[in-house]
Structure formats: structure tokens, C-alpha cells
Amino acid sequence: MNRRRKSLSRILTALAIAALCLITTRAVIAAVRAATMPPAEALQLLLDGNQRFVAGKLEHPNQTPERRAEVAKGQQPFAAVLACADSRTPPEIIFDRGLGDIFTVRVAGNVADKVVIESLDYSVKHLGVRVLMVLGHRRCGAVIAAVQGHEGTADQDEGPMLSELRPAVTASKGLAGDPVENAVRENVKLVMKNLATSEELSAMVKSGDLKIFGGIYDLDTGAIEMLKN
Ligand SMILES: [Zn+2]
Numbered sequence: 542m543n544r545r546r547k548s549l550s551r552i553l554t555a556l557a558i559a560a561l562c563l564i565t566t567r568a569v570i571a572a573v574r575a576a577t578m579p580p581a582e583a584l585q586l587l588l589d590g591n592q593r594f595v596a597g598k599l600e601h602p603n604q605t606p607e608r609r610a611e612v613a614k615g616q617q618p619f620a621a622v623l624a625c626a627d628s629r630t631p632p633e634i635i636f637d638r639g640l641g642d643i644f645t646v647r648v649a650g651n652v653a654d655k656v657v658i659e660s661l662d663y664s665v666k667h668l669g670v671r672v673l674m675v676l677g678h679r680r681c682g683a684v685i686a687a688v689q690g691h692e693g694t695a696d697q698d699e700g701p702m703l704s705e706l707r708p709a710v711t712a713s714k715g716l717a718g719d720p721v722e723n724a725v726r727e728n729v730k731l732v733m734k735n736l737a738t739s740e741e742l743s744a745m746v747k748s749g750d751l752k753i754f755g756g757i758y759d760l761d762t763g764a765i766e767m768l769k770n
Contacts, residue, residue: 580752583619583672588765590637595763603639612641620644621664623732624676625651625683630758632676635765644670650683651675652705653732653739662741665751673736673751676765677729678758684709684724692720729755729768 593599621644622632632638632645644664646657653661653675664670677684687706690699691714699707709728716723733755737746745751755768 578619578671580672584674584752584754586638587620587622587636587643587672587674588767591635591763591765593637594635599637601637601639603642605639608640616641616644616668618642618644618664618668618670620672620674621646621661621670622674622676623647623651623653623657623661623736624758625649625678625681627678627681629760630676630678635758635763644668649702650681650687650706650728651677651732652683652702652728653735654701654705658736658739658741661736662739665742665745671751672754673742674754674756675729675732675736676756676758677725679722679725679760681721681725684728685721688720688724726757726768729757733768 590602618641620642622636623646624630624632626647626649630647632643632647636643644661646660648654648657661673665673683702684706687703687710690703691707691710706724706728709731710720710724712731713720713723713727733753736742737753742751742753746753756765757768758765
């Protein structure tokens with residue numbers, strides 16, 4: 542009886558070690574695959590897609606039933622985009638991409654609160670994303686509300702979203718040009734900075750493993766203007 546127990550225990554230990562090896566091997570393979578697209582290449586894919594969108598020459602890549610079946614097994618998006626919830630700025634369309642390509646987080650004013658940072662962190666740490674774009678857009682309703690609130694021209698209580706946008710409105714106050722357009726730009730820059738210095742992402746940004754870019758989407762032309770870092 543004892544011998545049987547011992548041999549059963551040995552078999553179970555061997556099985557456990559085999560399972561652990563398999564899990565470790567899979568984790569290594571996933572990490573290697575995820576790191577295969579350099580940030581410059583990933584950014585180029587986004588920009589190329591936007592050029593097709595602007596030109597009206599959409600290719601609709603990765604939107605077939607075959608692609609659906611492929612990514613149902615797992616996702617390895619090549620980029621993450623933090624965009625506004627505005628119905629006119631869906632990243633998959635304006636970058637002409639498909640299923641499993643872009644890890645998208647959308648919230649009014651493309652602000653980065655804790656939940657947003659945690660979501661983006663997931664795409665970086667677990668899905669292998671190495672390029673993150675913060676995408677603001679012209680005439681953003683959330684930013685307009687924040688500017689009006691700041692000017693005292695709107696009678697409203699400042700909720701969490703306007704509170705997130707306030708630093709951008711304050712920082713851009715007094716600049717030449719349109720206050721909303723200035724605040725939109727300042728907001729993208731501040732959100733990029735907040736992400737780059739966040740507890741979750743700062744180490745990877747410092748090591749160069751993660752690149753954060755900023756862009757402004759033009760509602761009229763469909764083009765994305767990249768902001769200088
Ligand atoms: Zn917006």
C-alpha cells in the first residue's frame with residue numbers, strides 16, 4: 542500500500558513538473574512573440590492606416606472570419622490607443638485596422654485616470670504592446686466643457702472628467718490662438734506625461750521598451766497630426 546502511494550506521489554510530482562515546464566515555455570514563447578514588432582514599425586502601421594483612411598483607400602485588414610477565428614485563441618495587438626469616446630474617432634476605423642490589432646481604451650477627453658492607466662498597463666505587461674498613442678481630437682466636446690467651466694461661462698459642477706481636464710485648461714490659458722484647440726493639445730501632452738511617469742509604466746518608458754506618442758485627429762480631414770515629444 543505504501544509503495545503504491547509512493548509511486549502515485551512520484552507520478553503526480555512528475556506531472557506537476559511537466560505542467561509547470563509547459564506553462565513556463567508558453568509564457569516565454571508569448572513574451573518573445575509579443576516583442577517581435579519594434580515600436581517604430583508599429584507606429585508606421587498606424588500611420589500608414591491613417592493615410593489610407595484619409596485618402597479613402599481603405600483595405601479593412603484583419604476583418605475576415607478567418608482573422609476572427611485566429612484571434613479568438615488569443616490576442617497580440619501591436620499598439621494601444623487611448624482615444625476620446627467621441628463617435629467620430631474610432632481608432633480601428635481611422636487607422637484602418639481590424640480585429641486583434643489595436644488595444645483601444647476610450648473615454649471622454651482621452652484622460653488617463655487610474656482605471657485607464659491600469660487598462661493600458663495590461664496591454665503592455667500581458668499582451669506585449671510596445672507603442673501607445675494618446676489621441677486627442679479637434680473640437681473635443683469634453684475639452685470645450687472644461688474650457689467653458691474654467692471661464693465660468695457654463696453653470697456646472699466639476700465631475701471627475703472635468704477635474705482630469707482642468708490642468709490642461711490651466712496650462713494652456715493665455716496662449717495665442719483658440720483656447721479649445723490649445724487645451725486639446727495640452728491635454729494630450731499632459732496625459733502622455735502622466736502615463737510616462739506612472740508607477741505602472743515609467744520603468745518601461747525609461748528603458749525604451751515602451752514608446753508613448755501623441756496625436757491630434759482632425760475631424761474634417763481625417764488626418765492625424767503627430768505631436769512632438
Ligand atoms: Zn472628444
